[in-house]
Each structure stands twice: as structure tokens, then as C-alpha cells.
Amino acid sequence: MEADTVLAVTGLTKAFGGFTAVNGVDLAVRRGSIHALIGPNGAGKTTCFNLLTKFLTPTKGSIVYNGRDITRDRPAEIARQGLVRSFQISAVFPQLSVKTNVRIALQRKRGDSFDFWRSEDVLKPLDEEALRLVEAVGLSAFAELPAAELSYGRKRALEIATTLALDPEMLLLDEPMAGMGREDVERIEALIRKVSHNRTILMVEHNLSVVASLSDRITVLARGQVLAEGDYATVSKDPRVIEAYIGSGVGHAH
Amino acid sequence: MADIASTDAPAAGLSVREIDDGTERLHRILMIGIAVALVIAPFVTYPVFVMKVMCFALFALAFNLLLGFGGLLSFGQAAYFGMASYVCAYAAKFWGLSPELAILSGTAVATLIGLVFGALAIRRQGIYFAMITLALAQMAFFFSLQTPGFTGGEDGIQAVPRGRLFGLIDIADDRALYWLVAAIFMGGLLLIYRIIHSPFGQVCTAIRDNEPRAISLGYRTNRYKLVVFVLSAALAGLAGATKAIVFQLASLTDVHWSMSGEVVLMTLVGGLGTIFGPIAGALVIVSMQNFLASLGSWVLVVQGVIFVVCVLTFREGIVGIIAKWSKRPL
Ligand SMILES: Nc1ncnc2c1ncn2[C@@H]1O[C@H](COP(=O)(O)OP(=O)(O)OP(=O)(O)O)[C@@H](O)[C@H]1O
Ligand SMILES: [Mg+2]
Numbered sequence: 087m088e089a090d091t092v093l094a095v096t097g098l099t100k101a102f103g104g105f106t107a108v109n110g111v112d113l114a115v116r117r118g119s120i121h122a123l124i125g126p127n128g129a130g131k132t133t134c135f136n137l138l139t140k141f142l143t144p145t146k147g148s149i150v151y152n153g154r155d156i157t158r159d160r161p162a163e164i165a166r167q168g169l170v171r172s173f174q175i176s177a178v179f180p181q182l183s184v185k186t187n188v189r190i191a192l193q194r195k196r197g198d199s200f201d202f203w204r205s206e207d208v209l210k211p212l213d214e215e216a217l218r219l220v221e222a223v224g225l226s227a228f229a230e231l232p233a234a235e236l237s238y239g240r241k242r243a244l245e246i247a248t249t250l251a252l253d254p255e256m257l258l259l260d261e262p263m264a265g266m267g268r269e270d271v272e273r274i275e276a277l278i279r280k281v282s283h284n285r286t287i288l289m290v291e292h293n294l295s296v297v298a299s300l301s302d303r304i305t306v307l308a309r310g311q312v313l314a315e316g317d318y319a320t321v322s323k324d325p326r327v328i329e330a331y332i333g334s335g336v337g338h339a340h
Numbered sequence: 341m342a343d344i345a346s347t348d349a350p351a352a353g354l355s356v357r358e359i360d361d362g363t364e365r366l367h368r369i370l371m372i373g374i375a376v377a378l379v380i381a382p383f384v385t386y387p388v389f390v391m392k393v394m395c396f397a398l399f400a401l402a403f404n405l406l407l408g409f410g411g412l413l414s415f416g417q418a419a420y421f422g423m424a425s426y427v428c429a430y431a432a433k434f435w436g437l438s439p440e441l442a443i444l445s446g447t448a449v450a451t452l453i454g455l456v457f458g459a460l461a462i463r464r465q466g467i468y469f470a471m472i473t474l475a476l477a478q479m480a481f482f483f484s485l486q487t488p489g490f491t492g493g494e495d496g497i498q499a500v501p502r503g504r505l506f507g508l509i510d511i512a513d514d515r516a517l518y519w520l521v522a523a524i525f526m527g528g529l530l531l532i533y534r535i536i537h538s539p540f541g542q543v544c545t546a547i548r549d550n551e552p553r554a555i556s557l558g559y560r561t562n563r564y565k566l567v568v569f570v571l572s573a574a575l576a577g578l579a580g581a582t583k584a585i586v587f588q589l590a591s592l593t594d595v596h597w598s599m600s601g602e603v604v605l606m607t608l609v610g611g612l613g614t615i616f617g618p619i620a621g622a623l624v625i626v627s628m629q630n631f632l633a634s635l636g637s638w639v640l641v642v643q644g645v646i647f648v649v650c651v652l653t654f655r656e657g658i659v660g661i662i663a664k665w666s667k668r669p670l
Contacts, residue, residue, distance in 0.1 A: 139556065141552065141555075141556075160560075161555045161556065162555050162558050162559060162560045162561070165555070165556055165557060165558035166558045170556065170557070170558070171556050172556075173552070173553070173556070177550055177552065177553040177556070178550065178553070179545070179546045179549040179550050179553065179554075180549055180550070181545065181549050182542075182545060182546060182549065186542065189542075190542060190543065190546045190554075190557065191557050193539060193542065193543065194557060194558050194559070196539070198560075198563070199539040199540050199542070199543050200540055200563075200564070200567055201538060201539055201540055202534070202535040202538045202540035202541065202567070202571065203534065203535075203538065204538050204539060204540075205534065205537065205538065206537050206538055206539055206541070206542060208539060209539055209542070248557070252557060252558065
């Protein structure tokens, strides 16, 4: 394994009953890069994310993160090592305000929060940073609103702010721009580029123009297997990739 | 951007923050209101009745902490209420412990049982979690039934001495005991309010809202759930132990599954997930039991009807409806 590989996956396999959703995937993500995972619907991208963050247990294969085998770790431990994911289906805390959503992540800096005897006023010092992150994703006007009342695209933006609040070493973003208007896509694209300076990003995204402009490297998945890998120019010319996309009848965002 | 901008009001942020501060003040006023009502109550009504309401209100508050704020549905809260009641009664009667120590012993045992039962149940979700808590509580019930040397079997532990508080203050008289119970109740209410509004409470709310997301942020959610479960068991135990001193009795009724059901009913009637709802629920149900006492077991039928009506027509409960109507979290 190369020294600058932050995440190394070998032979990753997940079978649901008789159906193999992810089949012997090898993946090496270089430290500091933006790596895109693309492929037609049902290719197994989300399942891969679930395996990497241990929300699903692999049937076979190993996952090495920062030189450490994390194949048997629990999901919360994965996050604690700096490998943090977002979800394809927007995952916010609906009854908490936008600011509090972000603050819940910032609260992790305190270690565990078992102090039930303390007033939540001790969290006030985190508010400033929370509001800064909320602003970075363009949600300042909604900071005190319950997250449930946000539109879909804004929930996605909030999720990214919450994920960034952990200051993770590596980010797994599952379709961060899905459901966003064009202006928001541009904002989030700029934000991802900005935060990628000192971290690694593995990203699933259907918006191919975003993929083309953001990613250093692209892995194409189809029917649970790696079809091609390389930079955008190489991958987009690969006849097998073109065939897989045409075969599935989907080229890009829904 | 314009398409999503129309779905929510951009200026709403400001006003919500204002309501937030107002809400805090409102809660403080309500707390003071309850304290004042408790000071006046023994002069206008029967102290024993108010003490009973306070014991069950504390029990319901503890259950509401678990379900309303922890998102954990337990059908076995009687185990903690009832076992604490037995231990307290036994300690006061046979070991001659002063009432505060007897209540503390009962609470401590409930906490321990909560820790063990919680650790066994917490890994399961939803209805499986509820069934395990029920099964474990049934074990506590049969244990009580099978150990008459400790529980007094069908007779229970009767004529529990109220003793002297701190070995000094005679609380045999209802009016004297009343202030102890009122202090325990207010203490419990304030503690629960604090738990809900603590850094821990924030994480619990997040877990209740979206557990996978909380996990993905690195929270070991099972530990938080266990802590809230144990806190709820401890407070249910405090309520049960206090009840044993008030009625000078601990019996099988306290560990029976119907007791677990009653606390669910009180919480639902008052308003699940509200702060003050369980108190209103306990007041309503205990009053009803008192006024309808002459009906005998028909009380259960009336309770059943109330339960059904509650679930079918006003799910938010009494305080929940007031909160919705006044647009303020209560
Ligand atoms: N828990 C599960 N049980 C059974 N089958 C599953 C499960 N999760 C996913 N699958 C199947 O595995 C395949 C891959 O699904 P996955 O969600 O990983 O695809 P994807 O690449 O993320 O697609 P999309 O672009 O639509 O998000 C699909 O055929 C899906 O039906
Ligand atoms: Mg997917």
C-alpha cells in the first residue's frame, strides 16, 4: 500500500441474500484528493458507503483507513477516527433548530456529553462557530428555524454543514447536490473545493459536470463491480463506461 | 434558489429566538406557579390526595423523560417503581432506617435494576425493546410474588413506620410529611427539567430525532440511551419509594404490569414529550380514581375508555393541546 493512501479497500463484497450488491470492489483513495464514485442507479454506490462506515457489515473484504484495519469497527468508532459520512436521503435532526443541528456535531469536541446535570448554557461558546458553518452553506436566515421546516435542498446544505462541523479528516458525501437548485449547487461546489484543501473527499454524485470539475480521480461502478478508474477524460472515453450508462438509460441527475 | 426560497420564510429566524427566551421565562413562571400551588394545596384539600398525585406525577415525569425525550418506549416501569417501594418499606420497617435513608435505599435499588434491565434491553429497537422491558418487569413481579419473606406476598408490607426525618423531625402527621413529599417532587421536576436542557439532553433529542445520523457523528448512542434509561428508572424508584412512606404500604399492585400501563396512560393524557403534561395527566387520572372509587373495578373500564378516546381524538394530550394552541413548548 502506498504511504499516501488514506483509504484502501480490497475485495469489498456485500450480498443481500442471493443478490450481490457490491462485488469484490478494490479502491484506493489518495490523501488530500477528491475522489468521485459514479455509476448508474443501483450500481452499489450507497451500499459501498454503508460498508465503509460500517452501517452495513461486509460479507467479504477489508477496509484499511490510515493504515488501520477498520473492517470490524463499529460505526460510531469510524466517525471518531475522522471518517465521516453524509447520507443520500437527507439526514437532519428535524426538531432541533438549524443552529443546534450543527452544534450537536460541534459538541463532539467536548468528548462525550453525559453531563445531564449541567445547563446547556455551557454549549453557548459553540454557537459562534455553528453560525459560521451555517453561513458557509447559505442558511444564515434560517438558523433558528427547526430543521424540519427547511426545503429539501436546504436540508442537504445543513447536512453538509453538520458534517463539516466535525472537521473530519476524510468526508464521504453521498449525492451532496441532489435536489438543489443551480445557485445552491454552485455554492456547495465552491464549499467542497474550499474544504478539500486539508482533507480527503470521497463523493458519490450524479451531476457529471460537478464530478468533472471537482474530482481528481473517478471510479466507475456498475452492478457492484469496478468498471473503470482514472481521471475524467480517461473515464468518460472508456467504451465500457459509455455502454453501462447507455445500457441503464441514465446518464446523469434525475 | 427562488423555487425553494418560497417554501420557507427567510425572516422567521428572528422571531423564533425571541420566543425561545420568552419560553424560558414562561417555564420559570410555571415552576413557581406549581410551587405556590403546592404550598396552598394542603390548606384547601386533603394532603394525602395531593401527595398521591405528586408521587404519580413524578413517576409519569420519569416515564416521559424516557419516551418523550429519549424516544424509548418501556412497558416495564412498574419494576422500578414497585421494587423501590418494597425496598423502602422493608428498610423503614425491619431495619428501622429513617425515612430519607429508606427512600434513598429504594431509589438506589431501582437505579441498579434499571442499569441491569437497561443493559439487556437497550440493544433492541422499537417494539422489541418494549417487549423486553415488559418481560423483565414481569420477572420482577414474579420474584415479588415468590419471596413473601421480603415482600409480604399478597399482603404486602403494611404499617410501614414513617419515622423521623433525619432522625429528628416527626413526620407521622400527614401535614408534616407533606412538605417532604413536596420537596422531593419539586426536586425531581427541576432535575428532569435540567436533564432535558443539558448537553446530554441535546444529544438525547438528536438520537430520538435521527439515531443513524447521531451515530455517523460519532455518538455511541447506546450509552446515551442507557444513561437516560437508568435516570428514568431512578426517578421512578424515587416516586415508588416515596409512595411507600406516604401510604405506609408496599404491595404487589406497585410491581404489577397494570402500574406500567397506568403511567403510560397518565403521560399520554397529559401530553407526551411536553414538560408539564405528565403532572396534568397524573392529576386527572388520580382524581378520577378517587372520585370513581365507588365504582370498583369499573374504574378500569372508564380508564380504558379514556385511553381510547385520548389516542383517537387528542393525541397531543391536555398540555400538548394547550402548547399547540398557544404556540409555545410547555
Ligand atoms: N438493504 C438492502 N437489502 C437488499 N437489497 C439492497 C439493500 N440495499 C441496497 N440493495 C440493493 O443493492 C443495489 C445497490 O443499491 P445502492 O443503493 O447501493 O445503489 P446506488 O448506486 O447508491 O444507486 P442510486 O444511484 O440510485 O443511489 C440495488 O439493487 C438495491 O436494490
Ligand atoms: Mg445511492
